[in-house]
Amino acid sequence: MSHPVSPLAPKHQPALPPIAGVRLATAQAGIRYRGRTDVLLVLLDPGTRAAGVFTRSKCPSAAVDWCRETLRGGQSARALVVNSGNANAFTGLKGRESVRLTAEIAGKAADCAPGEVFIASTGVIGEPLDATKFDGVLADCAGRTGPDAERWAEAARAIMTTDTFPKLATRRVRLGGAEVTINGIAKGAGMIAPDMATMLSFVFTDADLPAGVLQALLTRGVAKSFNCCTVDGDTSTSDTLMLFATAKAGNAPVASVEDPALAEFAQGLDDLLIELAQLVARDGEGARKFVTVEVGGATDDASAHRIAMSIANSPLVKTAVAGEDANWGRVVMAVGKAGEPADRDRLAIWFGDVRVAVEGARDAGYDEEAASAAMRGDEVTIRVDLGLGAGAARVWTCDLTKAYVEINGDYRS
Amino acid sequence: MSHPVSPLAPKHQPALPPIAGVRLATAQAGIRYRGRTDVLLVLLDPGTRAAGVFTRSKCPSAAVDWCRETLRGGQSARALVVNSGNANAFTGLKGRESVRLTAEIAGKAADCAPGEVFIASTGVIGEPLDATKFDGVLADCAGRTGPDAERWAEAARAIMTTDTFPKLATRRVRLGGAEVTINGIAKGAGMIAPDMATMLSFVFTDADLPAGVLQALLTRGVAKSFNCCTVDGDTSTSDTLMLFATAKAGNAPVASVEDPALAEFAQGLDDLLIELAQLVARDGEGARKFVTVEVGGATDDASAHRIAMSIANSPLVKTAVAGEDANWGRVVMAVGKAGEPADRDRLAIWFGDVRVAVEGARDAGYDEEAASAAMRGDEVTIRVDLGLGAGAARVWTCDLTKAYVEINGDYRS
Numbered sequence: 004m005s006h007p008v009s010p011l012a013p014k015h016q017p018a019l020p021p022i023a024g025v026r027l028a029t030a031q032a033g034i035r036y037r038g039r040t041d042v043l044l045v046l047l048d049p050g051t052r053a054a055g056v057f058t059r060s061k062c063p064s065a066a067v068d069w070c071r072e073t074l075r076g077g078q079s080a081r082a083l084v085v086n087s088g089n090a091n092a093f094t095g096l097k098g099r100e101s102v103r104l105t106a107e108i109a110g111k112a113a114d115c116a117p118g119e120v121f122i123a124s125t126g127v128i129g130e131p132l133d134a135t136k137f138d139g140v141l142a143d144c145a146g147r148t149g150p151d152a153e154r155w156a157e158a159a160r161a162i163m164t165t166d167t168f169p170k171l172a173t174r175r176v177r178l179g180g181a182e183v184t185i186n187g188i189a190k191g192a193g194m195i196a197p198d199m200a201t202m203l204s205f206v207f208t209d210a211d212l213p214a215g216v217l218q219a220l221l222t223r224g225v226a227k228s229f230n231c232c233t234v235d236g237d238t239s240t241s242d243t244l245m246l247f248a249t250a251k252a253g254n255a256p257v258a259s260v261e262d263p264a265l266a267e268f269a270q271g272l273d274d275l276l277i278e279l280a281q282l283v284a285r286d287g288e289g290a291r292k293f294v295t296v297e298v299g300g301a302t303d304d305a306s307a308h309r310i311a312m313s314i315a316n317s318p319l320v321k322t323a324v325a326g327e328d329a330n331w332g333r334v335v336m337a338v339g340k341a342g343e344p345a346d347r348d349r350l351a352i353w354f355g356d357v358r359v360a361v362e363g364a365r366d367a368g369y370d371e372e373a374a375s376a377a378m379r380g381d382e383v384t385i386r387v388d389l390g391l392g393a394g395a396a397r398v399w400t401c402d403l404t405k406a407y408v409e410i411n412g413d414y415r416s
Numbered sequence: 417m418s419h420p421v422s423p424l425a426p427k428h429q430p431a432l433p434p435i436a437g438v439r440l441a442t443a444q445a446g447i448r449y450r451g452r453t454d455v456l457l458v459l460l461d462p463g464t465r466a467a468g469v470f471t472r473s474k475c476p477s478a479a480v481d482w483c484r485e486t487l488r489g490g491q492s493a494r495a496l497v498v499n500s501g502n503a504n505a506f507t508g509l510k511g512r513e514s515v516r517l518t519a520e521i522a523g524k525a526a527d528c529a530p531g532e533v534f535i536a537s538t539g540v541i542g543e544p545l546d547a548t549k550f551d552g553v554l555a556d557c558a559g560r561t562g563p564d565a566e567r568w569a570e571a572a573r574a575i576m577t578t579d580t581f582p583k584l585a586t587r588r589v590r591l592g593g594a595e596v597t598i599n600g601i602a603k604g605a606g607m608i609a610p611d612m613a614t615m616l617s618f619v620f621t622d623a624d625l626p627a628g629v630l631q632a633l634l635t636r637g638v639a640k641s642f643n644c645c646t647v648d649g650d651t652s653t654s655d656t657l658m659l660f661a662t663a664k665a666g667n668a669p670v671a672s673v674e675d676p677a678l679a680e681f682a683q684g685l686d687d688l689l690i691e692l693a694q695l696v697a698r699d700g701e702g703a704r705k706f707v708t709v710e711v712g713g714a715t716d717d718a719s720a721h722r723i724a725m726s727i728a729n730s731p732l733v734k735t736a737v738a739g740e741d742a743n744w745g746r747v748v749m750a751v752g753k754a755g756e757p758a759d760r761d762r763l764a765i766w767f768g769d770v771r772v773a774v775e776g777a778r779d780a781g782y783d784e785e786a787a788s789a790a791m792r793g794d795e796v797t798i799r800v801d802l803g804l805g806a807g808a809a810r811v812w813t814c815d816l817t818k819a820y821v822e823i824n825g826d827y828r829s
Contacts, residue, residue: 062752062760093748093760095777128745129778235731240752318648318731318816319824326825332541335506339475339653347475348508364508365542403731404825405818411732412739412817 011285011293011381011401012168019155019173019186023209024048024249026148029161032136035088035126040161042137044144045083045205046113051249053080053121054217056225058242065091065098066124067241069106073118078214080247081115083205084122084141085162087190091124091132092240104134112141123203123243125191126164159188162203165410166190170282176271179255179264183210185271189279191286204229204244204279210268211250212257219260220269221246228276231308231398233315234287235407246272284399289406292324294399297386301394306343308396313341314385321403324383329374331359334385349390354378424698424706424794424814425581432568432586432599436622437461437662439561442574445549448501448539453574455550457557458496458618459526464662466493466534467630469638471655478504478511479537480654482519486531491627493660494528496618497535497554498575500603504537504545505653517547525554536616536656538604539577572601575616578823579603583695589684592668592677596623598684602692604699617642617657617692623681624663625670632673633682634659641689642696644721644811646728648820659685697812702819705737707812710799714807719756721809726754727798734816737796742787744772747798762803767791 024047029040055074057067084105091098106117113120124132148154159169170189175182189204206221225244257264285293296315301307314320317337323330331352338345348363355377358366377383383402437460442453468487470480497518504511519530526533537545561567572582583602588595602617625633638657670678698706709728714720727733730750736743744765751758761776768790771779790796796815 058752059755060749060752061755061758062748062763093745093763093773093776093778095761095775097777128748129773240749318820322821322824325821328825332503332506335475335541336473336653339471339473342472342474345474347506350475350506360506360542362508363506364510365506403821405821407731408735408738408816408818408821411735412741 008167009286009290011290013282016156016169017171017173018152019171020152020184021150022184022186022207022249023251024051025207025247026150027154027158028144028148029157030140030144032086032140034086034132034136040157041087042140042144043085043158043161044109044112044141044148045158046145046148047080047082047247048249048251049081051080051247052078052212052214052217053245053247054078054214054221055243055245056221058240060240062093062240064124064241065094065102066122067243068099069102070121070123070243070245073121076118079119080121081119082109082113082121083245083247084109084120084137085203086124087162087164088126089124089130089132090126090128090241092128094129094131097131101132101134105137108134108137109141112145121245123241125162125203125241128240155186155188159190162188162190164191165288166286168286170279170286172275172278174271174275176267178210178252178268179257181252181254183208183252183254183268185275187275187279189283191283203241206246206272206275208246208248209252210248211252211254212248216257216260216265217246217248220272224273224276227273228280231396232280232284233312233398233400234284281399284401287401288410289404290401291381291404292402293382294324294401295384295397296400297384297397298389299387299395300389300391301396302344302392303394304396307394308398310338310341310343310345310387310389311396311398313337314387315398315400318403321400324378325402325404327375327378329354329359329371329378334387335360338387344391345389346391351388351390353386355384421580422699422703424703426695429569429582430584430586431565432584433565433597434563435597435599435620435662436664437464438620438660439563440567440571441557441561442570443553443557445499445553447499447545447549453570454500455553455557456498456571456574457522457525457554457561458571459558459561460493460495460660461662461664462494464493464660465491465625465627465630466658466660467491467627467634468656468658469634471653473653475506475653477537477654478507478515479535480656481512482515483534483536483656483658486534489531492532493534494532495522495526495534496658496660497522497533497550498616499537500575500577501539502537502543502545503539503541503654505541507542507544510544514545514547518550521547521550522554525558534658536654538575538616538654541653568599568601575601575603577604578701579699581699583692583699585688585691585695587684587688589680591623591665591681592670594665594667596621596665596667596681598688600688600692602696604696616654619659619685619688621659621661622665623661624665624667625661629670629673629678630659630661633685637686637689640686641693644693644809646725646811646813694812697814700814701823702817703814704794704817705815706795707737707814708797708810709813710797710810711802712800712808713802713804714809715757715805716807717809720807721811723751723754723756723758723800723802724809724811726750727800728811728813731816734813737791738815738817740788740791742767742772742784742791747800748773751800757804758802759804764801764803766799768797
């Protein structure tokens with residue numbers, strides 16, 4: 004199934020530069036889709052280190068289990084295999100067999116141990132994934148891999164399910180006397196897609212950094228990016244974000260995540276993760292408006308984040324945005340239901356720059372017309388000040404439209 | 417705004433019998449609507465005791481604050497005033513003034529102290545409520561009150577906002593050697609309605625029970641009824657459930673909530689609360705299917721309840737039901753995201769009587785056609801067995817349709 008490209012899609016796709024030690028190729032394995040690529044193979048030079056963060060679901064996919072175990076066994080990475088069309092989630096023993104076989108086939112193709120192969124799957128849940136389909140396909144891919152921009156674009160397309168546009172981002176930063184590159188691709192948006200297609204993102208860099216530093220940077224970065232992005236509040240079984248560093252940049256060694264020499268790299272990585280997370284929200288199913296929710300004045304940042312998520316996940320707030328309705332009463336509701344410290348009589352609310360409520364009541368200068376105008380663009384900002392403390396948070400989401408219901412309700416009927 | 421009557425509405429409305437000590441009247445105060453009643457006055461004879469449970473929102477309405485304070489001051493109740501069209505929520509100091517003035521006007525009309533008047537408001541949020549509109553209206557109502565079935569039906573209609581049908585229920589039970597009656601009315605469904613109309617429910621009985629017992633029974637009953645009902649997961653600022661007992665039945669005294677003589681009354685009250693809660697879910701905005709979610713095998717009941725709510729509030733599960741799509745993968749997702757103990761490999765899932773998944777994978781005997789058939793009726797049951805313990809819960813909800821988005825997105829635009 005394909006849908007019209009989101010009106011929130013970026014006008015231009017960036018051309019990603021090569022990263023020393025990273026080569027990519029895609030293929031059609033015919034897992035579910037016809038007439039499109041559905042497999043990505045990334046070959047990583049010896050010395051590449053990996054870090055990853057995965058879904059907090061209590062029912063994770065077989066691929067997520069594999070990646071977690073493999074990272075525990077060691078951070079050396081030589082290959083990444085991603086397929087779309089089948090999530091290999093909730094497939095029981097068969098699913099575990101399937102990832103093991105995939106790792107063996109990829110290991111042969113990449114001339115490495117299965118324990119150096121990372122795997123991600125996205126698409127239908129509950130369907131057994133026939134890994135024998137990778138036999139031959141991955142060996143063929145290995146012979147065709149390349150480092151150029153077109154390969155990155157192909158890679159971003161091959162992992163799409165119901166995404167309406169490929170998601171790519173790149174940064175170039177200084178690190179320990181060297182220029183280093185960070186490339187990233189992503190697909191999906193949490194549980195936006197039918198049959199539990201999932202959020203997957205893969206970031207690559209030529210930086211030479213210890214695995215522990217990579218993991219610390221990624222864990223810190225995801226809290227400010229993907230964990231601040233929601234479409235429907237439905238957490239997937241397969242969310243996967245991985246960072247691969249090939250250590251080819253020749254930068255001076257960095258011992259710890261606290262090393263000031265990391266500052267620019269960390270900033271560049273955070274920016275890239277935020278850009279990818281926003282692209283994911285911009286492709287939310289049925290999305291017509293990109294929504295930024297900013298919460299300030301909370302007792303602490305965690306409390307601000309929970310309140311921001313309560314607003315961003317409220318069906319009534321999201322439908323109001325879809326209807327270009329400056330319905331701040333629903334924002335009050337969402338603040339109230341979050342269960343976090345809040346004092347109705349200190350609450351202030353803005354749509355865009357228009358303050359609609361202050362001190363627990365409608366703003367005396369409230370102008371319905373100005374507020375409505377702030378809802379009309381395809382980017383809407385909802386700002387809340389709780390007036391309690393210094394806690395702040397920012398999250399991104401999209402509106403809830405009939406198209407969301409249509410896409411998710413009519414899919415198999 | 418009016419919408420077609422929900423296809424899930426009961427075929428017949430019950431005729432509620434009189435309750436000694438309870439007289440009702442409605443009127444048109446012109447608060448927001450035209451050509452319909454928007455005020456309900458209930459007069460309660462001296463000796464009537466009240467109990468109540470209210471929204472857990474951190475931004476409660478002025479009326480909720482008033483009822484809480486009034487109950488703390490004493491459980492004696494002589495009058496109940498309910499208006500629709502304006503929730504008097506997030507109205508600051510003006511809101512507090514408004515409820516105080518309403519209580520004074522009602523007190524004069526009912527010849528009682530303002531502290532014996534209970535107030536509930538539902539409708540638009542953030543709009544100041546002009547209580548002077550009750551002046552004259554309530555005194556007029558007081559002169560027209562009556563106990564008969566038609567008054568109960570009028571009362572249920574007067575408190576509706578975007579409800580598509582009035583919600584009434586009655587029970588007759590034995591208590592301490594006497595026949596006692598329990599009548600209840602309700603409106604709305606959590607935050608289903610535009611502009612934060614809310615769930616309100618009022619239950620009346622002639623039973624002679626101490627206030628402490630009434631409160632204990634109500635608190636226990638709400639946990640099994642209204643707190644097991646969700647339409648969109650958006651908790652209102654004004655949810656109010658009150659129980660009034662006129663003590664006219666002449667039943668033998670009951671000292672404590674543990675008294676076995678209470679058994680039949682407690683059961684009757686619980687049944688009535690559940691019936692009203694289900695009526696509320698059946699009138700969920702845009703609802704086409706009534707959904708029962710049953711979770712068993714959890715580590716405890718609280719955990720089962722959180723998992724059941726995670727399923728019942730999942731947009732992807734609700735849109736799948738709307739699409740008559742036996743999409744059990746989304747049920748797995750909702751179980752996984754609940755954050756409660758769950759073992760993917762012990763999970764079993766049923767739609768109706770059709771087991772679609774068992775032991776962490778699709779049921780070998782899974783029949784897509786049979787599963788789809790279970791989705792076609794206007795009542796759908798989703799059952800999950802976690803296989804971990806004895807914890808169980810049951811919640812009610814409805815599907816998520818385009819009509820929900822339309823009603824909540826197009827309301828003010």
